[in-house]
Amino acid sequence: MCGACLRKPPPFDATRAAFVYAYPVDRLIHALKYGARLAYAEFFAGALAARIGSSPDILVALPLAASRQRQRGFNQAREIVRQLARIVHVPVAAGLTRIRDTPAQASLPWHLRAKNVAGAFAGSPVLAGKRIAIVDDVMTTGATLAAAASAARRAGAGSVEAWVVARTLPPVAKRN
Numbered sequence: 706m707c708g709a710c711l712r713k714p715p716p717f718d719a720t721r722a723a724f725v726y727a728y729p730v731d732r733l734i735h736a737l738k739y740g741a742r743l744a745y746a747e748f749f750a751g752a753l754a755a756r757i758g759s760s761p762d763i764l765v766a767l768p769l770a771a772s773r774q775r776q777r778g779f780n781q782a783r784e785i786v787r788q789l790a791r792i793v794h795v796p797v798a799a800g801l802t803r804i805r806d807t808p809a810q811a812s813l814p815w816h817l818r819a820k821n822v823a824g825a826f827a828g829s830p831v832l833a834g835k836r837i838a839i840v841d842d843v844m845t846t847g848a849t850l851a852a853a854a855s856a857a858r859r860a861g862a863g864s865v866e867a868w869v870v871a872r873t874l875p876p877v878a879k880r881n
Contacts, residue, residue, distance in 0.1 A: 715847060717839070717854040717865045722872035723752035726843055730871050734842050738781045746781070749842070749870040750788035760795050761866065767841040767853055768803035768826065785870065786840040800832040800860070801839070801853055818848035826853045828860025836864045845873040 724730040737745040766783040774780055790797045805825045839853050850867040857865050 833861030
């Protein structure tokens with residue numbers, strides 16, 4: 706655990722990432738997300754499955770804002786989770802709903818992201834007592850996954866992990 710997580714633990718129990726969000730993975734994720742290269746979801750799911758130790762009871766795709774879903778025609782997290790479920794033999798549940806459309810996190814500075822997604826998700830009773838993994842493509846600050854995990858906890862999820870294809874490493878403080 707990092708120092709920030711020790712000072713203020715996130716609402717998820719662990720994060721699993723297949724890659725660091727850097728070249729060339731960043732370009733492949735971008736191609737899936739904005740170029741509709743849906744076949745990349747299978748590659749990402751396989752890479753993520755290789756990093757998983759124990760399996761949860763259910764997998765949950767991070768819900769996409771309705772406006773972005775309409776614009777893209779698909780949810781990249783749902784495409785990844787469909788392939789991942791097939792590989793790890795864990796069922797997928799629609800356990801989270803996006804109840805508030807928010808500006809894209811990528812368009813905001815890091816310090817505004819948690820406020821942007823606060824209260825954006827609701828959990829379903831299907832999560833009660835379950836060990837779940839919320840699956841997304843990229844974790845930058847962790848704000849979106851934290852908001853989703855909080856909603857899952859309120860719905861009664863027993864444990865919550867964040868599973869992502871790639872994780873952005875925090876900026877390194879400059880040394881004198």
